[in-house]
Amino acid sequence: MDIKEIDILGDDIDNHWYYKSKALAVSKVLQPYKKDTIFDIGAGSAFFSKYLIKNSGVKESWCVDIAYDSEYDEQYAEGLIHYREECPEVEPDLTLFVDVLEHIDDDEAFLKSYVEKAPKGSYFFISVPAFKFLWSQHDVFLGHKRRYTLKNLENLVENSSLCPVNSFYYFGSVFPLAVLTRMADNLFSKKDTPKSQLQRHSKFVNSFLSFLCTQETKIMQKNRFFGLSAMCIAYKKD
Template identity: 25%
Template sequence: MDVELYDTIHRVEATHWWYVGRRAVVFDTLTRVLADYERPRVLDLGCGTGFNLEAARTLGVPDGVGVDLSIRALSFCRERGLRRLVRGDAAAPPFCDAMFDIVLALDVIEHVEDDRAALGELLRVLRPGGRLIVFTPAFQFLWSVQDRVSHHYRRYTATELRTKLSDAGYVVDKVSYANMLLFPVVLAGRLALRISGRDRRVSSENDLHPTGSNSVLARIFSAERPLLRRWNLPFGVSLLAVAAKPL
């Protein structure tokens, strides 16, 4: 990821509709997963600026571990008072076997060239019965400037993600599309950027902060929580998966 992008993320992630909505959806899932463990050890893989680790304290995760390859990202984590930090590669997390009960990989695996090997490494550091929560971009036709500046290798379909998790040795609990309600808006916006040529001039979609509608978009994205509890959604801008290491 371009190092300047961490500065942008740090500036907007508390309020930008996409980050607000993703937190709502992921933390709703995390809350239900946490209920299965007593004092779980949690790893935030590709922890970025540490916002999610800091926010997870409200869910009863006071000492989650963050790992990121970016020195700039880890400096933002330290500014938040986070101390359990490790500089390391998501493709080869520098931890012993069976260290964690829960691993969060939120918009991470698309950054890794050999995602199959990375999923195998995450299985290794999970304890038996531990859970992996994945959030990742969906549908290659949604490829945009954000994928380019974030150094993504791919976007996924639900079938592809489920297959890769199963092949890596996980028991797959859930694979669902997410950000379904805003899918038409995102698709139209990306097509407009592509047709107008602005996708070559915009440095990041995070710079496109729709101040007038931001709170509305955040509420719409967040409103998917009860839907995701009951169903696997048929399409969306992203994918949400929960998978377990066999006992």
């Protein structure tokens, strides 16, 4: 989770439709896979690790982020979270890259560096922002380097010595609205004023968008057409 967006949403972040829906989507995708011990790369506030501990049986999460200025451990619900600036010598069942690779200049080299350390048979979950034509000042604000198609993401995964199990788009239910919003932003916003499009909504709007995206999780893994996020589950074969 991006620290900049934590500053925008504050205590409302757990109930915001976007993060609430994405956490549910991640949890559903990972349901069939072993995940007692996970790496959460670029974890920020550890939002996704905490969600998976409470809802998906994760027992231990190693949260890795260069933003951490100290190392410490936290007992959370029935699990344990370790906050580290660098990756520890631990063999995880699963490694998460939730909205991380789009920030990295050499995304392939970065991903490979974690694949090389991972045990054979371990899984990787990756999500990235989708479609270059959706690029806006929102991406500039968050420090993105690129947006991806499913083909881009699959090539990246395969070039990093991972075998894709499934890849798909998510947030297709709000995609038309997002396209209109980004187009308006690109037309009318000042080009030298990066800003986030993430915002707090009324209870009704937040509940409605959350409902749409929650329903979408039932069919998302068959969606190879459009969405705001591209997602992939893969494993290390050798």
